Amino acid sequence: MPNLAYGSVTRHESDAEVDNQGSSLGASRDLLNNENDLDSRGEEWDEIRGEAKALDDNAMSGFLNESESKKLPQAIIIGVKKGGTRALLEFLRLHPDIRAVGAEPHFFDRNYDKGLEWYRYITLILGIYFKL
Template identity: 80%
Template sequence: MLSLWVYMIYCCVGYCSTVPNLTYGSIKRHAHDAEVDRQGSASAGASRDLLNNENEGVDSRAEEWEESRGEATDNNNNNNAMSGFLNESESKRLPQAIIIGVKKGGTRALLEFLRLHPDIRAVGAEPHFFDRNYDKGLDWYRELMPKSSEGQLTMEKTPSYYVTKEVPARIYTMSKDTKLIVVVRDPDFLGLRRVVTEKYFHFNPTKGFPCLKRPEGNSKPHCLGKTKGRTHPSIDPEVVQTLRDFYKPFNRKFYHMTGQDFGWD
């Protein structure tokens, strides 16, 4: 009987040695699979439905992403096309009008007033091309100008042009049609449509003079620098009369040139 038990144990051991060695994880997976099989086809079908629903959700999100990417691409293409169109329609041009003077005559204020107009594009800093940088050439000068579209007027201002003898001939060489602006009274010969009105100005009580603003924008009013708006000194009436007598013949010559009597006498 004992021999029989030993033989049976020996057979079991020999048999088991022919079965592949299973790790704990494999045993666990087999047990899980067995449990799934035991639950039946209904449970398996529910799992497949859940998986299908998840896949449908992923596919739906993927389609939405593709559509949004396509729309974004179209928008980018449209924006790029529009940007390209605007860039092609805008270019840097030599100025068609230049404020040449006079010094301390309100040329900065005039330039800032004009820049409020949508048909005006002007460089802010004084280029000093025709008096100090003429040797750098017109290409250098053009690069200083802002981009403008067809129909817009490009401008700059350098008051020292007024007292530099070479400037008139140099500007004429660039273009005989360039308009020269000297601050006298009413710079109304640029042919601009009326746009700038009282709503473009905001009185600053601290400075004592109006600052500029754009009614359609939300930015703060733009005021001129600290050196602007200074109180005029008191001048002896005899000095004033002496100056009037000195400039009287020049004023009359100017009236004749412009065809307008400003009544400064």
């Protein structure tokens, strides 16, 4: 089974603003940073989605107005189990211009049926992006 980790690339006027949004998403991050599977978390996903909708419009407007492509990951790490993908991700994460997911979303192997919208939300909510 492939082991997936991903990040996406986007540009923000104010990275601090985005970082601040992270605090309001702490619960979501904590949930996903547990490294638990996301595929059996229907109710929690609904909560996460609710949080995203409740976010302040002004704070998020720049990000939400990004093109569709920028909401998607622009880099993904794919590897077999125990292939060292986590180590690669952690090394990449050290770079100041790279933001990467905490938990592996397993979109392609477990959550594909949740669709692209789910993938975009996960990307958005976790602030998973590479600053370029």
